[in-house]
Each structure stands twice: as structure tokens, then as C-alpha cells.
Amino acid sequence: MSKLLTVRDLVVEVPSRRMKIIDGISFSLEAGQTLGLVGESGCGKSMTCYAVANMLPRGIERTGGSIEFERDPSKSGRAADPTIAMIFQDPTSSLNPVHTIGYYLESALYRNQGLKGNDARLEAMRLLERVGIDRAKSRLRAYPHQFSGGMNQRVMIAHALAAKPQLLIADEPTTALDVTMQAQILHLLEELKAETGMALIIVSHDLGVIARLADHAAVMYCGKVVETAPVADLLQRPAHPYARALIDCMPSIDPADLEPPVPIPGSVPLLDSLPKGCHFHPRCSRATGECTALFPSPSAIGRVHEASCYHPVAA
């Protein structure tokens, strides 16, 4: 299978403070596959997405590494890059409050597919229906504040579909939603993936979401990827103590599972005062002197399974 996206040694910095938010991460994604990014708040999941989508905020820059897309040989320039669409954690604030849902979808359809007037309206209605919004015709005249968060997330997904993307980046698409809505949105994403064959990068701090959608997962900690593995491997045989700890602190809904969730001791260090060596060592029970000296380079655990740790947890 062909690589749709290859990220190598990506570095993202706040130049004014000479602070590295993303410190040399690498991963790749094949066409139609799903990559899950998981890690605690502040580890750089969103910044990774923004860097890939080329929408880093003001004052934050990519200062190193490469992001390569598989190019369409029949086209040239930017048009040859695959189309990327993105959806966000807080759908309502990502929608312009003065524009109607109809304007939002129809202008995207015009930009991406050249559709105008009635054609655009019909297609917008079809997209709304596809993402599970009924009475689509009257909804086109509604404003984002008249919709619930879950409905707005559906609108954002419909809008993403208007671009016919080869890659959809979903940054915590369900974090702000209630549980039933979360399940519906995840189900919708699964369906759309199967239908359109698009690749997906799904970000979550919830391993359950990653387990459900992703083929492959990358665990991030303090701007580094510390473990990458096929999702099943990661859940069953986590090698990095941090990945292990993330899995252990996941609450289980299996009544036979009597082990209570174990919280990770300590807290995530601040980016401008990262511990030397392996950034996880102050919280790690396996840490030795070696761990405090130099950041461990990734080593193979299995086929397409790597972890950056001096003392990986045995399978």
C-alpha cells in the first residue's frame, strides 16, 4: 500500500520563547488507513495536526523536519497534494456565528467543486442528510448557535466531506460531546471512512476512541512520540511505561474486571522546564540513572512496533 503522508523529524517551536512544542516526531500514514494520536493534555497532539494541515497559529512555526504527501502525478503545484480537511474539538466556536449553515456548506462546495446556486443547495442538503441531520432544507437557514454541539460537529463533518478529502484530521471530535452523541459521531466517522476510502488522523486522550477507530496508534508525551504500534498490539502489549500507564488508568466497563483504574503519579512537566533525558523519568517506576541522561532513541519491539525507552515493559 502507498504512503499517503510521511512526517519525518517534525519540529514545531514558539520562536519568541525558543520553546519546542513538537520535538522531532516521525510517523506515516497509508491511504485509507487511520492513525490515532493519543496522550495527555498539552503533549502536542493538536499542534501536530495543525502542522500537517498547514494551519499553525500565529507565533508558532515549523522549524524542522519534513511533511511529505503522496502527490498526484497528473497534477502540478499544490493541486497535486492530497486534499486535507479538518474537524475540531469545539465545533461551535469553529463555525462563524454570523453565517448560516447553508452559507458555510454552499461556499465550501463552490470552492471545492465549483457548485453554485441550486446545485450547491441540493448538494448541501444531501451532505446534511448524509451526516444524520434531518429536515435539511430548513436547517440550511439556521445559525450555529441554534444547533447543539453534536449537530454542529455533524455540520463540520458535512463541510469536510464537501472537500472530498483524501485525509480527514479529527482533533478530539467527540471530547466536548455527551456519551451517546460521542458514539454516534464515531459511528458516522467509521461509516464515512468505509464509504469514501479517506485516511483519518484521529486525536484523542481517550484510548477507547483510538481503539475503536484507528489501525495504528502513536503515543505522545511532551512533544515526542514515545511509542508507535498497531492498535491491538499497543493495547495488549504496551512497551513504553507511559503507554502502559495510560492503559492502566483507563476505567473499564467490563464488570468482570475488578482492577480499579490506576492514576499516573505526578503531572505533565511544563514545556520550558522539561526533565533531562527521558521526559517521563520523574513519573516512571522503571527509571534508572541512564534515563535521566539522554532521551532514548526508538527501538523495535515487534514488526512496525517501536518504543523510545531504555527499559521497555516486557510483552
Place this chain on the structure above:
Amino acid sequence: MVGFILARTFRAILVLIFTVTLVFIVLRLSGDPAQQMLSDSTSPEALAAFNAKWGLDRSIFEQYLFYVANALRGDFGISFADGREVFTVVSERIPKTFALTVPAFILSLLIGIPAGIIAAMHRESAVDKGVMAGAVLGYSIPNFLLGLVFIFAFAVWLRVLPSSGSSTWRHAILPVATFALYNAAAVARFMRSTLIDVLGQPYIAAARADGVPNIEIILRHALPNAAIPMVTTLGFVAGGLLGGAVLVEPVFAWPGLGTGFVNATSTGDLPVAQAMVLLFTAFMVVINLTVDVLYVVLNPKIRKQ
């Protein structure tokens, strides 16, 4: 939305009635009108005739109704200064003040809004710093001082423009420029900060990521949002222009409401002064009402509820 506008209109009328009442109370508290208007040697019969003529022999409540009824008809009595109807004295000054404030308001929008937009679009660049330095300068010099500087530069030194009076349109140039520069500076500053705030919103980042062209981001995505808080600011600017007339008009001996008000208060021409207070209040009420209505019209969050 119609309900909201009706409620605001009702409130505006309440404010006006309240002001009329307040002016009445202040007027009655400030002394017996008969004693103020007539000399001490007036005979008791003449005093009684005066009181009967102006209704001063009735109960205070009747007097109040009498006063409100007259005010509604535009009858504010006679100017102490020249014995003419207050209504005439005041209304012939209104167009003069509008001749300064309306062009000044339009000019401050025409200068301030584009300057603020350009500064916000090129944030932290030399253009932005230049525009903002100009705005800070324009904003920190008091209105009347700027007027004096203009008079000195263009009337005394260069001798290209008249410094006082209102007989030709050329007389309006310096006072309008004084007003417009100060307010354009204020508009530019608010426009810049409002637009920068809007440009930092997630929906703008999302639109950029979608590949919406920059010009469309500004015109269709950012400005309609920035317009909502701007309306409030422009209401302040419009109100400030009318209030500023009191400071700027006398500098140029411009015969508008501002100069009229300063004259009336300094000569103790109470009927004229009170009519002008009511008129200024009415202007402010109308401006506020316009702001409220525009705010709703521009803001779907309130409009669609």
C-alpha cells in the same frame, strides 16, 4: 426582534420623560421664577398676574403637567437673553452643529475604519506601527487644543483658511478637521483591536485552513463579526461628537449648539440652557436606540432566538 425593538423604544421614551422631569425639578429647586425674572419692587398685583400667566399659582403637580405639555409642543418659554422664543433660538443652531458633526462623523469612519483594518491585517508591521502611532497622537491631543493648533497653522501662519465664523463652507474646514482627526483616531484604534480579536477566533483559523482567500476572510468572515462591537463604539463616537461640540465650537466661534450652550450657561439664560440639555439628551437617546437596533440586526445570536 420586533418585540426587542419595541421594548428599547419604550425604554428610550422613559429616559426622555425622566429627563424632562429631572430638568423640571432642578428648575423649581433653583428658585422662584417670578423673583428671578421680575425686579424686587414689583407690585403684589403684578406678581400675582405673572404667576397666573405662567401657571405658578397652581399646585406643583399641575405645574408639572403644564410644563410637560408645553415641552411636548416645543414651547420652552422665552430666552432671558434676547426675549425670543427658546424654540427658535435653539432650532436655528441645530443645523449649524450638524454641519460640523455629520461630515466629521462620516470622515472619521472613512479614515478610521480602513486605517484600523489595514493595521489589523498587517499586525506588528511598520504599517501597523505607523497607523497606531498616528492614532495615539490624534487621540491624546485634546480636541480644543488640536483646534487651536489648526488655527495657528492654517489661519494665522499659512493664512489659507478662516479661523472663526460660519459664513462659507471654508469656515467649516478647520472645525470639521479637528473633530474628524480626533475621532478617526479613536475609530481606527477600536477597529484594529476588534478585528484582531475576531481574526484570532477559531472559526477564522478554520476558514483559513479551508483555503478561503484572505480578502474573503476579511470581508465576509471577519468584518461582519467585528461590526457588532463596532456599532457600540460608533455610538460612543457619535455621542462624543455632539458633546465635543461644547468644546470645539467656541474655539472657532462656530454658532452651533455647543457655543450656544456655553453662552447660555455663562449668562444664566436658564430657559435656553434647559432646552439644550433636553435636546442633547434626545440626541443621545436616539443614538442609543439606533445602536441597540443595529446590534440586533447585525447579530444573529440575538436576532434568531
